[in-house]
Amino acid sequence: MAKPTYTQGNSLSKDAWLRLSRNRAAMTSLGFLLLMVFACFILPLFPIIDNPNSTDLNNIAAPCSWEHPFGTDQLGRDLLARVLYGGRISLLVGLVATVVALIIGLVYGLISGYIGGRTDALMMRTVDVLFALPFIVLVIVFSLSIEEPSRNLTAAIVELTGWRRESVAPILGLVPLFIAIGALGWLTLARIVRTQTLEIKAQEYIMAAQSLGLGHLNILFRHIAPNLLGTVVVYTTLAVPGIMLTESTLSFIGLGVKAPNSSWGTLIKEGADRMEVSPELLIFPAAFFCLTLLALNFLGDGLRDAIDPRAAKD
Amino acid sequence: MNVYAFLAITLSCLLTACGDRRSSSERFAQDGILIIGNNSEPQSQDPHKATAVADGKIISTLLEGLVRPAPTQDGEVLPGTAERWEHNDRADVWTFYLNPSAQWSDGTPLTAHDFEYAYKRLLHPQFAGKYAEMLYPLLRAEDFNKGRCDWEQVGVKALDKHTLQLTLSGPTPHLPRLMLHFTWFPIPKHKVEVLGGMLDRRSLWTRPENWVGNGAYVIAEHRFNDYLSVKPNPRYLRAAEVKNRGVRFLPIVNGYTETRMYMGGKLHITNNVPPEMLAYAAAECKQDFCRDPYYCTIFYRLNTSRPPLHDSRVRRALHLAINRSALVDKVVRGAGTPTVTFTPPGAGYSVSAATEPNTQAEREALARQLLAEAGFDGGKGFPVLELMTTSRDVQRVMAETIQAMWEQVLGIHVDIRSCEWTAYKSAQQNMEYDISSSSWSGDYLDPATFVELWRSGGGNNCTGWGSAACDAALESARATGDADERRAHLQRAEELMLRDLPILPLYHSERTYLRSRQHVNNWQPRLLDNFPLDAVEVKP
Numbered sequence: 001m002a003k004p005t006y007t008q009g010n011s012l013s014k015d016a017w018l019r020l021s022r023n024r025a026a027m028t029s030l031g032f033l034l035l036m037v038f039a040c041f042i043l044p045l046f047p048i049i050d051n052p053n054s055t056d057l058n059n060i061a062a063p064c065s066w067e068h069p070f071g072t073d074q075l076g077r078d079l080l081a082r083v084l085y086g087g088r089i090s091l092l093v094g095l096v097a098t099v100v101a102l103i104i105g106l107v108y109g110l111i112s113g114y115i116g117g118r119t120d121a122l123m124m125r126t127v128d129v130l131f132a133l134p135f136i137v138l139v140i141v142f143s144l145s146i147e148e149p150s151r152n153l154t155a156a157i158v159e160l161t162g163w164r165r166e167s168v169a170p171i172l173g174l175v176p177l178f179i180a181i182g183a184l185g186w187l188t189l190a191r192i193v194r195t196q197t198l199e200i201k202a203q204e205y206i207m208a209a210q211s212l213g214l215g216h217l218n219i220l221f222r223h224i225a226p227n228l229l230g231t232v233v234v235y236t237t238l239a240v241p242g243i244m245l246t247e248s249t250l251s252f253i254g255l256g257v258k259a260p261n262s263s264w265g266t267l268i269k270e271g272a273d274r275m276e277v278s279p280e281l282l283i284f285p286a287a288f289f290c291l292t293l294l295a296l297n298f299l300g301d302g303l304r305d306a307i308d309p310r311a312a313k314d
Numbered sequence: 315m316n317v318y319a320f321l322a323i324t325l326s327c328l329l330t331a332c333g334d335r336r337s338s339s340e341r342f343a344q345d346g347i348l349i350i351g352n353n354s355e356p357q358s359q360d361p362h363k364a365t366a367v368a369d370g371k372i373i374s375t376l377l378e379g380l381v382r383p384a385p386t387q388d389g390e391v392l393p394g395t396a397e398r399w400e401h402n403d404r405a406d407v408w409t410f411y412l413n414p415s416a417q418w419s420d421g422t423p424l425t426a427h428d429f430e431y432a433y434k435r436l437l438h439p440q441f442a443g444k445y446a447e448m449l450y451p452l453l454r455a456e457d458f459n460k461g462r463c464d465w466e467q468v469g470v471k472a473l474d475k476h477t478l479q480l481t482l483s484g485p486t487p488h489l490p491r492l493m494l495h496f497t498w499f500p501i502p503k504h505k506v507e508v509l510g511g512m513l514d515r516r517s518l519w520t521r522p523e524n525w526v527g528n529g530a531y532v533i534a535e536h537r538f539n540d541y542l543s544v545k546p547n548p549r550y551l552r553a554a555e556v557k558n559r560g561v562r563f564l565p566i567v568n569g570y571t572e573t574r575m576y577m578g579g580k581l582h583i584t585n586n587v588p589p590e591m592l593a594y595a596a597a598e599c600k601q602d603f604c605r606d607p608y609y610c611t612i613f614y615r616l617n618t619s620r621p622p623l624h625d626s627r628v629r630r631a632l633h634l635a636i637n638r639s640a641l642v643d644k645v646v647r648g649a650g651t652p653t654v655t656f657t658p659p660g661a662g663y664s665v666s667a668a669t670e671p672n673t674q675a676e677r678e679a680l681a682r683q684l685l686a687e688a689g690f691d692g693g694k695g696f697p698v699l700e701l702m703t704t705s706r707d708v709q710r711v712m713a714e715t716i717q718a719m720w721e722q723v724l725g726i727h728v729d730i731r732s733c734e735w736t737a738y739k740s741a742q743q744n745m746e747y748d749i750s751s752s753s754w755s756g757d758y759l760d761p762a763t764f765v766e767l768w769r770s771g772g773g774n775n776c777t778g779w780g781s782a783a784c785d786a787a788l789e790s791a792r793a794t795g796d797a798d799e800r801r802a803h804l805q806r807a808e809e810l811m812l813r814d815l816p817i818l819p820l821y822h823s824e825r826t827y828l829r830s831r832q833h834v835n836n837w838q839p840r841l842l843d844n845f846p847l848d849a850v851e852v853k854p
Contacts, residue, residue, distance in 0.1 A: 057640050057645075061590075074711055075715060076644075258729055258731070259713065259730040260718070273568070274570070274590055274591075276594055277591060277593075
């Protein structure tokens with residue numbers, strides 16, 4: 001008599017990972033993104049990358065060379081260094097603003113969906129109203145109005161920690177942008193989370209938890225929130241490119257990062273102006289930006305297929 | 315409608331759309347209309363509210379003063395609305411005789427009272443015209459402007475409908491040249507009175523549907539941030555002499571965009587080719603590329619009412635730390651001359667700046683020393699100042715260069731804030747800035763147009779700086795009739811200003827632009843960039 005063979009059951013997350021690792025486009029994208037994060041955040045710590053803001057007026061708009069792999073810009077600054085430091089800011093804005101949006105959207109959607117009834121209607125109509133307002137205009141007004149407090153914050157932090165202002169300011173100067181984009185970018189997520197919450201709320205295990213006398217907060221965060229994870233992760237990967245685009249739009253019109261610091265948005269603008277004269281200034285930052293957006297989209301797609309097979313298109 | 319009819323219509327639409335392959339510069343040239351790039355969206359067509367060069371160009375086509383610029387030569391003056399004029403021996407009482415057939419574009423006769431009305435409006439203390447000091451050569455004009463006397467005492471008098479008598483505070487033989495500027499133009503009294511009255515700053519009389527003027531053109535259409543077009547005024551005095559059939563002004567701030575639009579056949583004349591495009595534009599456009607002298611200075615205003623810029627040592631340190639020859643060489647790409655003085659040299663006028671070391675290394679050492687004396691040794695404790703620029707690319711690049719120079723030499727950090735034009739302009743006029751990237755182009759061919767800027771409390775001073783000695787020198791310059799003595803007084807006033815440095819002079823700029831030789835005829839470069847557009851011929 002044959003012995004029954006037992007196969008170890010796969011956990012949900014392991015299943016998802018298996019499915020993801022079979023998706024070649026998503027895995028390549030993941031690799032590329034990791035590389036990009038390494039290049040933008042770790043590489044500049046080593047002295048092989050020049051200071052992105054040190055000008056050299058005797059070496060302006062130089063073509064590619066061993067010393068300056070991407071050439072130099074209109075003020076003789078190393079373009080490779082500027083692209084990497086710019087990527088730091090663009091990626092950071094994408095990530096931080098998404099996290100801000102995520103927290104607000106998640107809590108808002110959860111509460112709205114879980115309580116239901118009139119509260120739900122009121123909260124969702126508020127979202128509708130906010131949706132109707134022009135996003136970019138709001139971000140501009142908002143980021144301008146919190147510029148002053150954030151400058152004071154920079155000064156306070158410099159005073160407290162004694163760090164050099166030049167190293168703190170580029171990141172802290174973005175705080176208005178983080179908050180503005182994040183605080184206004186949560187609307188879609190709130191809607192998605194609410195719909196999901198409504199669906200999960202009707203499941204038997206929630207009823208079971210309720211009949212066992214579990215508190216609302218416990219139910220919300222122990223039983224509902226974890227089941228939203230897949231949707232939220234997918235949405236996040238797909239939202240980051242959108243937010244990075246918003247940042248570059250704002251930098252393009254002169255809000256956002258302050259000179260001499262750069263983000264991919266400002267680099268692309270400066271390059272676009274000079275495209276006949278020195279095309280490298282446009283090609284390199286634009287290539288980095290496009291590839292990163294593409295990779296994020298592929299990864300998001302792959303994650304959706306992997307985590308939520310029912311939602312897959314095919 | 316059946317499917318075939320629909321297809322036929324669509325197809326014919328497509329075909330007609332494809333049929334006209336001519337560029338817009340060719341199409342407009344066919345209609346005799348000139349399209350020119352005009353820097354920024356005009357703020358106002360009201361000659362008493364406008365201050366920008368872009369506004370001046372439009373206003374000069376819409377209104378005409380007593381005199382008009384000759385198309386033949388710089389600084390030469392032809393009769394405009396006045397057919398002749400005379401002055402007394404001292405040249406301080408002038409009588410202008412208006413052309414009796416002069417009329418407004420709605421047919422109302424134009425009288426000397428319109429001029430009187432216009433000058434009163436600009437000078438009126440309640441109207442707060444930014445350019446009021448352009449009329450200060452008039453007797454007691456400044457007193458009236460500051461609320462110290464009545465209008466009756468000001469030297470403007472309409473003797474009858476066609477005679478205007480101007481009494482000046484001092485001999486001014488060059489008065490007609492001053493009058494080429496739009497602040498001396500008349501406004502239609504009858505129209506302004508109906509639409510809100512003299513002192514209503516928000517009067518809508520300049521709106522296209524209300525517009526009444528006496529210039530070669532009237533406003534045809536104004537589309538915000540798109541274009542402002544003017545068409546010939548049939549009631550203009552010399553309507554038969556107008557060489558083209560209209561002008562379209564496009565507000566294009568970005569010089570790169572503008573150059574590209576020119577190459578794409580969308581413009582006849584551009585406003586400016588950015589430095590980094592000079593070599594490229596010269597190679598691509600060959601003889602269409604123009605590079606003309608210009609009566610203009612690029613400089614930084616310092617807000618002397620804010621610490622630490624109230625300290626003249628700090629200002630001089632900032633001044634000395636700038637390597638101007640590198641700036642002009644590398645950033646402006648040679649389209650200018652480095653300067654440490656303000657007024658562009660010419661016609662015997664030259665100013666000696668305060669004695670400064672010659673080599674850049676010595677200048678930088680002195681700059682560090684001065685900063686240390688002011689209490690900021692090595693830049694320690696120096697607050698972060700904000701350097702405000704317009705959104706023009708060349709200004710931003712220049713700001714980044716100077717930011718790096720200050721950081722390198724003095725160890726201080728400034729933030730760059732680039733503003734859209736209107737925001738920039740209002741921040742500057744309300745003195746809500748630390749350092750402002752500025753430029754000044756002459757309003758008339760005389761050093762006074764530059765030096766008069768620094769009168770205490772002047773409408774375009776905007777630095778908070780003023781000195782009694784400088785004001786007195788300007789006053790003596792105005793009072794004297796002798797050209798040499800006058801020049802000496804002006805030079806002295808500028809030297810006094812440069813000793814205190816409320817500004818950092820950078821360079822005298824040249825005008826670099828593109829002009830289509832195929833479509834534009836009879837165009838001549840002007841030091842003031844005020845060539846009369848009605849004399850430009852447009853050929854297909």
